[in-house]
Amino acid sequence: LLPDFLSQLPACAEDRKVAADCTPSNLHMTPMPFDAKSTGFAYGDLCGPDLPYTNLPWMLRRVYGSSSSRLAFVVNLREPLHRMQSAWYHAMQIDFLSVCRDCKALSFVEGLAMTLDRFERSPPMYDDWLWQSMPSLQLPWWHSEFDARQLFVLGTHEYGRSGFRLLCEALEPFLGVDWDCEATRKDTHANTHHHPSLSEEPISAALERQFNRTFEPDTHRLVKELASLQSQGATLVGYQGAAGSVRDVEAWLRQAW
Structure with a gap:
């Protein structure tokens, strides 16, 4: 498999460049909990949870070999309900042929x-x-293959407020590049769709409780995982709290994503 993969890549250029893969689904390509079943575009129809090609960090570590420590991973987090609403309206515009298939319904709610x-x-x-x-549920798989110092985590709202500068300043020393992080960059937009705000969605109190029942445990796990990663060298973009503080990380996450 590896020789076939490498044979399709272009020859290395003489001048050094930083290459990036901005595929949104990369983070999620990790094994699911043992007893889980998956569907839709989460690769669930293609393979089981124990097969190696469901574990992207495992595969990347082996493809890059001794060079894997040079990789930097940028994780963009978004509050789950906002993320799911955005995904639904995006998918609706393309008749649910991409983004999410399981979300197909007459309305987001x-x-x-x-x-x-x-x-x-x-x-x-x-x-x-x-x-x-x-x-x-996905970050631990990445940390199992890569050093925490290779992870750079930012929130969607923080990125919207601060732009690229803070992330740029965090990546510069790790990648060994000299970027003009202070330069003004023109914003570009893609896959943007008009949709009502969450406050306009007819989400009942019962549905809100059900959502919280599902996602509050995940958010608590995420905060603990981020606090652990931060204490081991991961960068939480814009974080100014104490090292490894669960309380400070939670406050950062609430305002960042």
Whole structure:
């Protein structure tokens, strides 16, 4: 497999360049919990949880070999409900042919309710857009293959407020590059769609409780995982709290994503 893969790559250029893969699904390509079932575009229809090609960090570590320590991973986090709403309206614009298939419904609220119901089955069913909104279950797999210092985590709102500068300043020394992080960059937009704000969605109190029942444990796990990673050298972009402080990391996450 590796020789075939390498044969398709272009020859290395003489001048050094930093290359990036901005595929949004990379983070989520890790094994699911042992008893879970997955569907949709979460690669669940293609393979089981124990097969190696469901574990992207495992594969990347072996493809890059001794050079794997030079990789930097940027993790962009977004609050789950906002993320799922955005995913639904994006998918709706393309007739649910991409982004998420399991979210297909007449409305965002209807799709959300069906997904949460399936998750509460035994064993739980992880619809594609649900699994993609649970980074606490995925980050440990990346840390098991790569040093925490290779992880750079930022929140969607923080990125919207601060732009590229803070992330740029964090990546510069690790990558050994000299970027003009203070330069003004013109914002570019892609896959943008008009949709109502969350406050305008007819989310019932019962559905809100069901959502919180599903995602509060994930958020608690995520905070603990981020605090542990930060204490081991991971960069939480914009974080100014104490090293490894669960309380400070939670405060950072709440305002950053």
